[in-house]
Amino acid sequence: MKRVLNKIIALFVIMVIMCLLFVLALNDNIKIREYSEITDKVTESKRIMLITDLHSTIYGENQGELMEKINEEAPDVILLGGDIVDDVRDDRGSRLLLEQIGSKYDCYYVSGNHEYWSERINEIKDMIREYGIRVLEGEGVALNGEIALWGVDDPDCQYERYGAIDDWYGQLYKCSGSLNENMYNILLSHRPERTEDYKSSNFDVVLSGHAHGGQWRIPFLINGVYAPNQGFFPKYAGGKYELGNVDMIVSRGLAKSNIPRIFNQPEIVVINIEPYKG
Secondary structure, three states: OHHHHHHHHHHHHHHHHHHHHHHHHOOOOOEEEEEEEEEOOOOOOEEEEEEOOOOOOOOOHHHHHHHHHHHHHOOOEEEEOOOOOOOOOOOHHHHHHHHHHHOOOEEEEOOOHHHHHOOOHHHHHHHHHHOOOEEOOOEEEEOOOOEEEEEOOOHHHHOHHHOOOOOHHHHHHHHHOOOOOOOEEEEEOOOOOOHHHHHOOOOOEEEEOOOHHHOEOEOOOEOOOEEOOOEEOOOOOOEEEEEOOEEEEEOOOOOOOOOOOEOOOOEEEEEEEEEOOO
16 A cells, blocks of 8 residues: 555656646746846946847737836847847737837847848838837947947848848948947847857957747757757857857847747846946
8 A cells, every 4th residue: 555655646746747847848938138248348337138039929918028027127228139020920019019119218120031031121120110219231329438239131131032132241341340449349130140250240249039049948958959040959049159259149039939939938138238347
C-alpha cells in the first residue's frame, strides 16, 4: 500500500511540474528587458525604449496592456524598429499604439521587411507620420547635444516590387559617413544578421529586431530555434552582442502568431545610456 501511495505522489509531482513548465513555456505576458550602455560621451542619462515586430498584435482593449507597460517605464524616447505594421493583418493594432505614443512621447521609426511585403510602404510611412512620429530613411537626428540617432530602411527597400526607394548599403554608408564621433551614435536598423556591416560602421550601438527571439527557446541551452535570414539556431536571436567596438542589442519583439512562442515572452527593450563615472 505504501509503495502504491509513493507512486501516486510521484506521479502527482511530475504532473504538477509538467503543468508549471507548460504554463511557463507559453507565457505571453510582455516582459521588460533592460540593458545599460555606459559611455564617456554623455554627461546625462537617457532612457531609450525599443519596440519592434508588433505585427499589429493587440494587447488588451485599445492596447491597454501594452500602454501600461510603456508608461510604467517612462522612456525619454521611443524607437520603433520595424514590422510595427503587418503585411496580412489589418492596421488596427498598429494604429492604436501609434496614436497613443505619438501624442505623448518623442518617437522615431524605421521600416521592417513585412511593411515592404505589404506593397504599400509609402502609405504606411505616411500613416506613421500622421501620428507625429519621425520616419528615418538613411538619415540622423540629434536627440540632444550628446546623442545622435540614425535610421535605415529594411534591406527590402531596394526591390521595385516593394516600392523601392533606396539602397540599404547606400543609406548605411551615408549615415556612418556623417557621424560626429564626439557624440554617442545609435543606429536603428531592423535586421540583426548584418553584423559585418555593423562591425565596421563606427556606431556606438545598433538596435534591431526581426528575429522574434528564434520563436522557440530552451532555457540555458538554446537561445532560439529558428530566425528569418539566420536559419536554425540563430546567433543573434535576442540579447546584447559585442561586434568589435560596436554593441548590438536585439529585441525579441512583440509579435504573436498561430505558431506559439515557447519560453520566449514578447518583450519591450529599455536601454539606459549612462555617463561613465571613472
